[in-house]
Amino acid sequence: DAGVIQSPRHEVTEMGQEVTLRCKPISGHNSLFWYRQTMMRGLELLIYFNNNVPIDDSGMPEDRFSAKMPNASFSTLKIQPSEPRDSAVYFCASSATVGGPQHFGDGTRLSIL
């Protein structure tokens, strides 16, 4: 079975550019999570969806970040405009139920120059 699929694996772009990260959750999972991981702050939950509906976006750093889940098999995290401090590894995870084991993608390593 395919796991959580994220793209791209790596993204390097200049400050000010728009960045879009993509995630395909495991089929049948109804909860989707976006995390950011840095050395300084560890893993931080940015936002999570349940049945395609955003439930809690209190972890989204600021208005430059937005996330959508137009259907059960796809989600995007967008940063516009990007800044160097956004450089991190961004993970997407899905679970069959909101409190169940989360399955992670391999992440997108984002570098903003």
Add this chain to the structure above:
Amino acid sequence: KQEVTQIPAALSVPEGENLVLNCSFTDSAIYNLQWFRQDPGKGLTSLLLIQSSQREQTSGRLNASLDKSSGRSTLYIAASQPGDSATYLCAALDSNYQLIWGAGTKLIIKP
């Protein structure tokens, strides 16, 4: 506010030893406690999930325990192997259904 702490931050042991990784949390109002493994450049892999009503869970050479009253969980790894080398993270599912993460323990098993 829930806080999760893992000690030690790093651990290096010879192959074959049994070892214990520690996780503590400040608020006992959790739904479950989860242990994950992260390999370099990879995402996290779920290892064990202990419901708040449970005391322990086992999977192969791994055993995780949970003591809500003391705010502690341990991950026991028996007969460690070099392939066990990774960073191990624990996370507590809080009353808002959010995972609160520890900073992880980086484990190195020396051949």
